[in-house]
Amino acid sequence: MTASMDPLAIRDALARARAHAPFLALLLDQEPGIAADVAGALADPVAAARAADGGGSVARQLRLERRRLALVAAIGDLAGIYDFGRVTRLLSDFADDAADRAVAAAIAERTPGVEPRGLTVIALGKHGSRELNYSSDIDPILLYDPATLPRREREAPEDAAVRIGRRVVELLQARDGDGYVFRVDLRLRPTPEVTPIVLPVEAAISYYESQALPWERAAFIRARACAGDVALGEGFLAAIRPFVWRRALDFGAVREIQDISRRIRDHHAQGQAFGPGYDLKRGRGGIREVEFFAQIQQLIHGGRDPALRAPATRDALAALAAAGRIDAETAEALTGAYVALRTIEHRLQMVNDLQTHKLPADRAALDNVAGLHGLAGGEALTAMLRPHVERVGRVYDALAGEEEPRLAADADSLERELAAAGMPDPANAARLIEGWRGGGVPALRTAAAREALEAVLPGLIAAFAQAPDGAHAIARFDAMLARLPSAINFFRLLEAQPALARLMSAILCHAPTLADQLGRRAELLDGLIDATALAPMPDVAALVDEMRERERDGDYQWLLDHVRRLVGEKRFALGTQIVAGTSDPLEVSAGYARVAEAAIEVLAGATRDEFARAHGRLADGELVILALGRMGGAALTHASDLDLIYVFTGHHLSESDGARPLGAVTYYNRLAQRVNGALSVPTASGPLYEVDTRLRPSGAQGPLVVSLEGFRQYQEKDAWTWEHMALTRARPVFGSPGARAVVDETVRRVLMGARPDRDIVADAAAMRAEMAAHKPPAGPLDAKLLDGGLVDLEFAVHTLQLLHRTAFDPRLGRAIDALAAAGLMRPEMHAAHDLLSRLLVTLRLVAPDCRPPAPATRPLVARALGVADWDAVLAGLEQARATVRACWAEIRARGTGFHR
Structure with missing residues (x-):
């Protein structure tokens, strides 16, 4: 704590919260006990949070605890009773506890009475360094040990792991009237576009030892085993430590971090000029540049000096200064800037519990944030921040950049490089690249566009080489480029966000529907930058x-x-x-x-x-x-x-x-x-x-x-x-x-009956026959129109609803449940509905012709359906169709005479 439990400071904080932060005002109304005894809650915030009563529901208990802790942390912060470190540590420790309880609950739901082991949560980002934002998401990697993970009888470990992982995410992320616990972003796991959400620990170790990209090293500076089987997580982190901390100077990794920062500056150009609308996180002189500055120094020197491996930014700056890697004045200035910027970032997020980082462009809204912080207005707030932002910008600008990597220019060397990178059919890939370089498409006819292409080509080729069907991906990319009117911003985005190149490669490999849209509107990829996408x-x-x-x-x-x-x-x-x-x-x-x-x-x-x-x-x-x-x-x-x-x-x-x-x-x-x-x-x-x-x-x-x-x-x-x-x-x-x-x-x-008296079964059967005659299935996987598909299922449901005047819910799954509960329909129709619906939704993207997709895409379909492989997809489809056919046949067999 930084101040005594001053009643005047608490009253002032409460008044500012109610006047300037609708979210905090709502929490004060929802938590009258805390509002009545703020001092008691501030004295022991963890106990105050855990005093919530979730009625036996783990999910509700966590949501209520998060709500209460958010309120106490905010008041303690606003009153000056908690300093920045106390606030971020409270939030981070709660994230650890919530993730741990979510893992335990997810395992207990499936295998009651079994010790929750075999699944670990690796915290990355600000969660890993115990510096969470007031309204932050968390960026975990979920890993499991097939030998120790609890699972049901005859259940494959990988299936159990994914189901447990989905439940963990649901417990943390689901939102209702009590709020939510944390937004969860799983995209920092290895190749997230193709891997399941929970990975075997040995596979993850292999990835980081042999395939990981340089930027992923920086991510693991702040990695920490935070929940679940912590010993398993710590073993994983020990195994990949040589990947993160290399004794040799790695300026390639440093260059990539610098490049990312430069591209972020370009992409968020509107937030660079300091003032209203400035992006505290991504702007020039902002939070990210303090973090990147520390991480670059850590990557350069941390392999030889373990004392520099501190996860938290302020600790890293202090360690670098103590070791003489940066001067003490710079460390002090960056630390002060970091605390000031992060504190105002918290104020922004307290207003409406949104993960925002931008100062409001609107003057009244900026004044409101200033008022929440206890300042007279927006001008006072920007005056307070300006020296920090300018100093950080100057320090970061002084970091020397390196020449960007490029692919070979001559055809023979290029083909050899592509082959070494793992590109299938490197000769064809080289031919396509030479066409791009020659300005053969309209979007690449300017020198600036071709320069932007060169900057992004190494990352693109790496992404295509890792794709299940790299030859298909690069061919679709070529077709996409041919339709783009301009490509400079598109390439700059890909250069700034390496993970997007991999995700785009997966889209080009598997999803012609999305690939066609991307070809018409490349800016769609821009929307995937946001973690909430x-x-x-x-x-x-x-x-x-x-x-x-x-x-x-x-x-x-x-x-x-x-x-x-x-x-x-x-x-x-x-x-x-x-x-x-x-x-x-x-x-x-x-x-x-x-x-x-x-x-x-x-x-x-x-x-x-x-x-x-x-x-x-x-x-x-x-x-x-x-x-x-x-x-x-x-x-x-x-x-x-x-x-x-x-x-x-x-x-x-x-x-x-x-x-x-x-x-x-x-x-x-x-x-x-x-x-x-x-x-x-x-x-x-x-x-x-x-x-x-x-x-x-x-x-x-x-x-x-x-x-x-x-x-x-x-x-x-x-x-x-x-x-x-x-x-x-x-x-x-x-x-x-x-x-x-x-x-x-x-x-x-x-x-319910105010309609003409008709023979519903006969009418429905005649209509279905007429539809079958005039609208046959589009292909062998047409989950909608195949005999026993979704149309037959809908006819069965709607016929029973009208006959029995019951279960009128527009959502088919719930209608089926209601009919089954009344003894009017087979309960297994719900599973049939879910499988057919999942298949329909997935194939509209990856096989819109309803024909079997390419072999490389079939595992994606299996994963979407929650089954092991393509054979299981086909078997599941046949089983679902058989269930629907039998149900529909039973209804038709009743014959005519059913008038309702």
Whole structure:
């Protein structure tokens, strides 16, 4: 502690928290016990956190403890009672404890009563050095020992490890009303684009001994076994110590760290000029340059001097000064700058619990951060930081750079280099590279573009050489370059982010759908820099906020472009999660739907407001958008269109109140046409979604929008069985809560029996036969249209729902569970649904023709389905189809006469 438990300081900290940090104000309201006795909590923050009662749930207990610790740490920090080191140590130690308890819980859930061993958590980054941010994610590597990891009978160790690892991540990362524990970024593991999330420890050791890139050495300066089987982790770190700390000076590694910093400066150029909007982490003279400065000196000298191997930045600077490697004045200046910058970084993150590092560009927001820190305003805050930033920038600029590595220029030497690097078909690869160097594609016709290419070529070739099908990857890369209008920024990004080159290589190898998009919009790769790109997609409300975050008043066209850019990045990132193996395809599918729902909310709302400027509004009604099909079921694929129905509430004879009034029917039809356009018409930023409105009353022949009363009458009197089957997945996705509830109730009444009496089984069987005749499977892996595929499963579910008037949940998995609980459907249909859905979502990316993908891609599909290999994929598909066929056959065998 740096100060006594001063009541005045505590009261002042509480007042600033409530006035300037909505997140802290919320925590104070949620934790009245701590708010009432802050001094007691500050005296023992760990005990205060553990006093939370999670009701026996490990996940909830950890979320509550994190919430309480975040509150106590913030108040202690703001009051000056905890210094910077105490705050970061509290957060880091809690991360250790949370990860350890998550590992123990994940193992205990699967193998109760067994000692939690055989799986270790290696902390990297600021977690490894016990310097976590206030709102930081953690960057662990998960390793396991096949000989000691607990597993179920007849379960392969690698399968058990991945399942345990996924559960650990879920326990830490899942978010609900109590918040979350930590965001988890697993991309620092070896070749994350192709490896499982948990690696065998021996394989990891082999990788770091023989294949690891120089930048990975710097990452392990701060590595630490923090949770799980710590002895296993410490053994791993001891084994790779020679990789991290080499006795010979390694200026190649130093050059790469310097290059990364330089590229970061280029990429974040808007955050370089100090002032409002400055990036405290990546900006010139920022936090990262202090860290890189220390790490470069450690990499140069730490192999010969173990005293320099301190993980924490301040400790490293002190050790370097003590050893005479840097002067004491520089160490003192950098240490002071580091604490000042990190402290204000914490203030930024306390405001809304966001992992942000940029000073607000908005003056009022900057003043707010200054107020939280106890300063008079934004100018005082920037005046306090400016000397630190300028000093760090000067010190880092003084580091001498080295000439960048280049591939050989002559053809014979180039081919030999490519062969030595492990490139398949090096002669063809050399021919492609010579074409690029000769300016054979438009994006490489300038000297600057070719220079940027040369800088990135060594890393690109290394990535392609490590890919499962490097020849395919470099050929697709060549095709992608041919479509790029400009490549300089693209190459600079790849040079600054070596891991992105490997991830891009995996995309080019495995995912033609994503590769084609990348060829049209290379900037999509930029979105993968953010650690959250490979994390689960946020909820709809958070996505809506993000899409509206920079909304320009009245600039409707800008919003259309902005949403298209953002949706494109989100969908690309979701597809990449499957390629990288970081997410379950079912969660990716739900993520696609959340992104689409947020886009509908933002664009339909903006279109409605734009339309109202000319035509006013109708006082007694509003537009409601009803989603059906996969969108209604909140489970899209990368290629899904949106099945939508537009209805309006209120009286159809009403008239709008604008300068150019319209009758309700005309008003809502014109509005819906504009909403359709907002969702589907391409702009300069590309297309968004295909919208299918043929499920509306009377189909394509009917009006685009109908009144709710007209919709009700049609469904109750005239709709066919197939329309009622479609209605089982209806879900309002736009409209006020009240209007949504009214539409929901109308749909519920129809499904519960307010509809024509029809022979549902006969109608469903006839419709399925008609569909099979006119729309055969696209290929042998068409999980949707194959006999026993998802369409048959949907027919079975919807037929039973309508027959028995029960289990009306638009999400198929939950509907199946409800039918099974009622004894109406085989429980194994849920597993069949999950496997078919995972296959559908994955193949839309890697084999859109529904034919077996290339052999190199088949392990990716197996991993996505959670099975061992390609044979298991095929066997699982046949088993799922057999289950669905049997269920559907049982329903059809009941014959006609089932009228509901």
